[in-house]
Amino acid sequence: MPTQEQETIEKRVFVDMDRCIECGSCAAACYYSHADMPAVQQARAGWALLPVICRQCKSAPCVDVCPAEAMVRDDQGVVRRRLFRCIGCGSCARACPFGVITTTLGGTPVAWKSPDRLTGHQVAKCDLCADRLSEHPDAVPRCVAACPAGALVFVDARAAPAEGIKVVGGRTAAEDFYKRR
Amino acid sequence: MPGAEESRDVRSRCVLCPAGCELGLAPSGPDRWRTAYPLTDDAGLCARGSVVGELLGHRRRILDPAVHEDGSRRRVGPDDALRAVLDAAGEKTLTVLLDGNLPCEQLAEAVARLDAWPAGRLCLVVEPVDRELLLGTEESGADYLRNDGLADCDGFLLVGDVFAANPLCARPVLDRHRAEPRTPIAALDPAGGAVVKFASHRVDVAPGGELAALRALAAAAGLNVDAPDVPSAAAAGAALADCERLGVLLAAECARTDNWRAIGRLAGDLAKARGGGVAVQTNGANALAAVRVEAAEGTIPLADALADESDVKVAVGCDVVGMLGRDDVAVAAAAAALPNRTTQAAGIVLPLALPGEYGGTYLLDGARPAEVGPLIDPPAGIETAAALVAALARAAGAAEPAPRTQDIVPGRVAGGDAPAETPAAEHASLVLVLARRAADGGCGALTGHASWRTSVDPLPELAMAPDDAEQAGLSNAAEVTVETDRGQLRARVRLAPEVRPGVCVLPEGLPAARALVSSELDPDHHRVVAPPRPVTVSE
Numbered sequence: 001m002p003t004q005e006q007e008t009i010e011k012r013v014f015v016d017m018d019r020c021i022e023c024g025s026c027a028a029a030c031y032y033s034h035a036d037m038p039a040v041q042q043a044r045a046g047w048a049l050l051p052v053i054c055r056q057c058k059s060a061p062c063v064d065v066c067p068a069e070a071m072v073r074d075d076q077g078v079v080r081r082r083l084f085r086c087i088g089c090g091s092c093a094r095a096c097p098f099g100v101i102t103t104t105l106g107g108t109p110v111a112w113k114s115p116d117r118l119t120g121h122q123v124a125k126c127d128l129c130a131d132r133l134s135e136h137p138d139a140v141p142r143c144v145a146a147c148p149a150g151a152l153v154f155v156d157a158r159a160a161p162a163e164g165i166k167v168v169g170g171r172t173a174a175e176d177f178y179k180r181r
Numbered sequence: 182m183p184g185a186e187e188s189r190d191v192r193s194r195c196v197l198c199p200a201g202c203e204l205g206l207a208p209s210g211p212d213r214w215r216t217a218y219p220l221t222d223d224a225g226l227c228a229r230g231s232v233v234g235e236l237l238g239h240r241r242r243i244l245d246p247a248v249h250e251d252g253s254r255r256r257v258g259p260d261d262a263l264r265a266v267l268d269a270a271g272e273k274t275l276t277v278l279l280d281g282n283l284p285c286e287q288l289a290e291a292v293a294r295l296d297a298w299p300a301g302r303l304c305l306v307v308e309p310v311d312r313e314l315l316l317g318t319e320e321s322g323a324d325y326l327r328n329d330g331l332a333d334c335d336g337f338l339l340v341g342d343v344f345a346a347n348p349l350c351a352r353p354v355l356d357r358h359r360a361e362p363r364t365p366i367a368a369l370d371p372a373g374g375a376v377v378k379f380a381s382h383r384v385d386v387a388p389g390g391e392l393a394a395l396r397a398l399a400a401a402a403g404l405n406v407d408a409p410d411v412p413s414a415a416a417a418g419a420a421l422a423d424c425e426r427l428g429v430l431l432a433a434e435c436a437r438t439d440n441w442r443a444i445g446r447l448a449g450d451l452a453k454a455r456g457g458g459v460a461v462q463t464n465g466a467n468a469l470a471a472v473r474v475e476a477a478e479g480t481i482p483l484a485d486a487l488a489d490e491s492d493v494k495v496a497v498g499c500d501v502v503g504m505l506g507r508d509d510v511a512v513a514a515a516a517a518a519l520p521n522r523t524t525q526a527a528g529i530v531l532p533l534a535l536p537g538e539y540g541g542t543y544l545l546d547g548a549r550p551a552e553v554g555p556l557i558d559p560p561a562g563i564e565t566a567a568a569l570v571a572a573l574a575r576a577a578g579a580a581e582p583a584p585r586t587q588d589i590v591p592g593r594v595a596g597g598d599a600p601a602e603t604p605a606a607e608h609a610s611l612v613l614v615l616a617r618r619a620a621d622g623g624c625g626a627l628t629g630h631a632s633w634r635t636s637v638d639p640l641p642e643l644a645m646a647p648d649d650a651e652q653a654g655l656s657n658a659a660e661v662t663v664e665t666d667r668g669q670l671r672a673r674v675r676l677a678p679e680v681r682p683g684v685c686v687l688p689e690g691l692p693a694a695r696a697l698v699s700s701e702l703d704p705d706h707h708r709v710v711a712p713p714r715p716v717t718v719s720e
Contacts (some may be wrong), residue, residue, distance in 0.1 A: 019355050021375040022349040023619035028228035031633045032215045032235060038633075138221045147220035148202075148225030148348035149355060 010077070012157045013053050013128070013144060019151035029146035030126075040143045041102065047096040052150065054079065054100045054126035055145065062092035062101060062125070071125070076133060081125035088122050101125055128154075136157035183637035194545070195230040196282070196536045197622040200328060201545035202226045205538075205719055206234055206556045213238040213265035214557070227348040227619035232631040233537055237557060239630055241519055243532045244560060254530070259562065261569040262514075263527050263576040269513040270493040274300055275577075276486050277570055278512070280498030281471025284553070285539020287567035288470060289589040292478045292674040294571050297457065298579035304474050304486040306499040307468040308623060309700060309709035310433035310441050312483075313471040315461060317445020318431070319594035326428055327547035332356050334457055336365045336424035338417075340395070340448060341432035342374025345617040346462035350430060355379065365424070367417035369394055371437065372616040372686045373644070373679030378507035382417035387603040388684060390448070390612045392440040399451045402427075406447070427455035432462040435689050436614040436698035439710040442600035448556045458547075464623040466553075473591035482707040495573070498522045498533055498566045498628035505709065506667070506695030516569055519635045521626040522692050533566060534559035536626070542590060550590045601706045611649060613665055613685045613698055613716035621690020628690060641694060643672035645684040650676050653718055663687065663698045665714040674718075 030040035041050045060079045063071045070085035071092055072092070081092075093101040101123060129141040140154045183428050190362055194201040205217035216234035218226060246262030247254040257265065267275075281292050289304065295303040307315075318325075326334070331353035344351045358379070359365050371388045388396040393409045400408030401418025408415070421427060430451040433441045445461075452459050463469065474480065483501075486494070487510060496515045502508060503522035515527035518535040533644040536560040545551040559565070564572065622628045643663055645655075655661060657676045659674035662669050663685070670693045700711040 008323040017352075018359075019349055020617075021351045021378075023227055023345065023375070025225070025227045025231065025348060025619065028231040028620065028633050029216075029218060029226070032231050033218075136220045139592055140221065140223050142218050145220075145223050146226045146231060147223065148227045149344070149351040150223070150225070151221075154223075170617070 010156045010158065012056055012152050013141060014153050014155060015053070016052055016151045016153065017050070019149045020050060021149045021151070023148065024142035025114070025146045025148055026051045026053075026152055029142040031040065033129070033142045034124065039124045043099070051143070052100050055098060056128070061097060065091045065095040067091060074130070076130065078128050078130055078133075079125070080127045081123060083122065086122045090123065092125070110155040128138060190579065193537070193540070193550075193556045194234060194551070195226065196509055196543055196553060197229045197233070197628070198347050199461070199463055199466050199469070199545050200347045201466060201543065201551060201553065202230050202349060204230050204233060206237070207488070209234070210670065212406070225349050228633070229622050229628060232620070232628050232633065233556075236519070236535055236627055237537055239519060240553050241630060242560070242656065243517060243524070243530060244563070245532060248528045249528045249530070255576070259572075260576070262529055262531055263573055264365070266495060266514045266573060267577055269528065270300070274302060276302050276304055276307050276481070276489070276492045276494045278486065278494055278496045278499055278501050279570065280308035280566060282465030282467045283498065283566055284467065284539070284543055285470050285550070285591070286541045287565060288467075288474050289585055290567040291570045292474060293582035293585055294567075294574045294579065297582040298574045298577060301574065301579065302492075303480045304483055305471040305480050306483055306496075306501055306504075307471050308413040308433070308435075308464045308504065309483065309711070310435055311463040311468045312472055313441035313708060314431060314433040314445040315463065315469055316594060317447075317460050317600060318449045318461055318720065320596045320600075321446045321449020321453065321459075321473065322596060323429075323449030323452045325548035326458040326460045327461070328353060330458075330466045330547065331428050331430075331460065332620075334424075334426045334428035335361070335463045336421045336427050336455070337367070337379070338421060338427065338429045338448070338451070339366065339368045339370070339699040339709070340391070340430070340444065341434050341437075342370055342372065342617050343377050343430040343432045343460075343462045344379075345619045346432035346464075348619045350460060350462060351375075354428070356718055365420040366418075367421060369398070369414075371684055372434070372614050372680050373677060373681060374616055377679045378660070383413065384417050384472035385410070385681070386411065387605070387681065388612060389439045392443050392602060393605060395444055395447055399447055402451060402455065404451050404454050413503070421455065424455045424457070425450055427457035429457065429585040430462065431459060432617055434617055435695065436711045436713050437614055439703070439712060440600075440602040442708075443602050443683075448602055460547065466531040466545055469544045469548055473594055476594040477591050484702050484704060484707050484709045485592040487709070488702055488704045494718050496527070497569055500525070500624055500692070502526050503624040503626055503695060506692065506699035508696075516566065517626070519630050522710075532563045532647075533569065534563050539565045544590070544674060570663060585715050598632065603710075606712065611683055611685060611718070612713040613663065613687060614713050615689040615694055616686045616696060618688045618690055623689060623690065624692050624695050625690035626692075629692070640671060640673040641687055641691055644675045644676050644677040644680050645718070646680045646682040646684070647676045647678055648682050650674060655718065655720065659720055661718050661720055663697065663718055665716050667714065668680050668696050669698045670694065670697065685703065685718060
């Protein structure tokens with residue numbers, strides 16, 4: 001079974017704060033592509049409305065706390081939620097230091113002990129559209145493909161400084177995904 | 182596996198705005214679809230385009246004709262439904278209110294059918310504010326800029342929230358700004374939309390004062406026009422005065438000003454004078470074609486059709502009741518793909534094909550004719566709007582039209598007299614305006630059925646300036662009642678410092694919001710107007 005020791009994925013989704021027009025296209029793309037269990041949502045940061053996307057933490061608290069081993073880092077280094085193991089306890093949502101894993105969408109419960117789901121107990125989690133990444137080396141997650149303003153980019157986090165990207169924020173659980181050039 | 186589905190997806194273009202973004206379709210269940218995105222291309226597809234897939238297999242789809250009798254709906258056959266429409270018309274003239282955002286082929290077919298039908302007449306329905314704005318830009322003779330051509334501009338004037346109207350047009354503007362950070366970007370949007378965030382110069386103007394501000398800006402930018410005193414506009418104009426290729430992006434929004442035609446004309450004149458062009462971000466992809474067809478073929482303007490109460494009206498593909506926010510529009514029959522306010526009000530309801538189920542020619546991306554193919558076929562027995570009009574004409578015994586000899590792509594509207602101008606009215610302390618939103622198309626007749634919208638927005642969002650909220654004793658996220666002389670609705674407050682004090686903003690894509698600022702007829706100028714409304718907001 002993949003473990004926390006697995007290498008993290010090199011590429012991450014970054015949000016270019018100077019380009020986000022708050023249109024919600026990323027959230028809509030995620031919603032419609034993940035069977036109504038969206039992992040990308042919008043949230044207010046001060047006056048700005050920004051996409052909230054999983055940072056694929058190097059040391060992921062959601063993986064550590066999951067009592068059912070549903071949260072794992074897969075072969076590609078992506079932290080994923082294994083559908084049939086998730087019991088919907090919400091531990092990952094509480095452990096996430098960035099509030100990325102949630103059980104509601106705009107105040108409405110989403111896939112949270114929903115009777116029409118297969119298990120009835122699931123939490124949505126961004127897997128960077130792993131089905132696409134496995135299909136093509138240059139594939140991008142759907143939120144990135146949908147972003148009309150070019151605010152979301154899927155790039156190698158280590159190359160960010162070389163590309164003139166200044167990653168803002170000082171939290172250490174993972175790379176901060178807000179950037180400015 | 183979704184990836185595998187995407188590899189065999191069907192590709193076409195979204196026709197919910199003039200950007201015409203490429204999109205695909207992938208199955209998501211029996212008779213269910215979802216929008217698919219290219220694997221490696223990040224060209225973009227806004228929230229509106231993402232909705233298209235769900236709409237094509239929507240559970241609320243109207244699949245059978247029905248007649249409203251004694252408070253209940255009775256299913257009828259297609260021929261019986263057409264006969265019921267004609268019986269309702271009797272000896273009266275039958276006015277077809279046809280969605281203007283259909284492909285050029287369907288517009289031409291409908292014009293030909295109604296020409297050959299003496300008892301029928303045609304009205305092409307686009308958003309009234311879009312129609313006025315397009316008439317202005319057409320009359321100005323300014324070039325229409327393609328989206329990728331915007332990156333070559335050395336200055337931008339953004340009128341209305343063009344980034345919400347067409348999110349894709351933000352990319353070349355921001356590309357240019359990144360390459361040349363000193364590129365001036367002037368924004369004129371009293372509702373403080375997304376454009377304000379990126380503006381180097383914000384024009385501070387109250388709703389209704391847009392034309393005066395634009396005039397001051399144009400004068401400062403070198404155009405020979407009377408210049409009222411609007412300091413922020415003059416500063417923005419001075420910043421644009423050195424531009425050699427000015428990109429003017431325009432989006433007409435409801436409940437702002439009655440002067441969209443004059444704004445379009447002046448904006449076009451300014452763009453021409455500064456070596457650039459205009460990019461008009463309308464609701465729907467083919468509003469420009471509809472405006473041109475109306476001018477060329479003499480179809481009846483919407484205001485004239487509504488003012489005439491001696492006829493019987495049939496709405497085909499347009500939610501005229503929701504769009505105008507008026508329940509007093511008498512519509513005998515309505516054809517639509519999904520339920521809307523017009524189908525609720527009509528006595529006879531007919532099914533209709535959705536965009537994505539038919540193809541044709543649209544004026545996309547800088548008014549260039551573009552062929553758009555269908556994504557899928559419509560459900561069995563469901564017609565396109567033009568085919569429905571043809572069936573109605575045949576049932577009425579109208580002659581078959583002569584084969585069309587002119588080009589189906591209409592030509593430009595010729596310049597006319599100076600458009601009418603309405604002086605800015607004095608407003609109450611708080612007025613309600615509506616704003617475009619990237620997730621909505623028009624009044625939301627189609628996109629309002631998207632499950633994502635209803636999940637995200639259980640309550641509409643009312644944006645207001647923090648000072649106004651404080652005065653009213655309201656906090657962020659408070660649930661409030663928004664009330665005008667036309668009605669009321671419940672909303673959730675969002676404190677928005679970018680919104681001008683004295684202004685409250687609701688999304689334009691909600692029929693309930695449209696009803697609060699319901700449109701008025703201006704028969705003297707053959708137009709429909711929707712000025713800002715005084716409003717009260719209370720918990």
